[in-house]
Amino acid sequence: MDVHRPDAWGGGPGAIKCANGAAEAVLRSMRRVPVHLVDITALSEFRKDAHTSVHPLRQGKLLTPEQQADPRAYADCIHWCLPGLPDTWNHFLYAQIVAAPPPPAQAQTLMQSSSSL
Structure with a gap:
């Protein structure tokens, strides 16, 4: 998904923060596998x-x-x-x-x- 499209991740100025927040949430849920962003x-x-x-x-x-x-x-x-x-x-x-x-x-x-x- 292109996070820079206006309609991606809900659009607006917070779209990048929203995409990063989704990535961070996934990483926090991965307790058994060490993943670094x-x-x-x-x-x-x-x-x-x-x-x-x-x-x-x-x-x-x-x-x-x-x-x-x-x-x-x-x-x-x-x-x-x-x-x-x-x-x-x-x-x-x-x-x-x-x-x-x-x-x-x-x-x-x-x-x-x-x-x-």
Whole structure:
């Protein structure tokens, strides 16, 4: 679901908060499986290239509805072909994974392996 659509999550200025609240509620209910959320909402909102799509202007001219319906031909390559926001998300996710402590069972196995050396 596109949480930026006016009709998504009830619309209005609180739509993003509502979507985040739903995600947080699901995460709180998952007690047996450790799940961590990397919230990229604020980061995405600050980036100029955050909302990739077919941009309505091309070389200063407004695209027709038919052109806007054909993203393969009319998408702005700066937003689709170059590194951008999803790459930044991946950097945050990678940092979160690297910084996370190993699960308890794996940590115990690592300690046993090092003590037998």
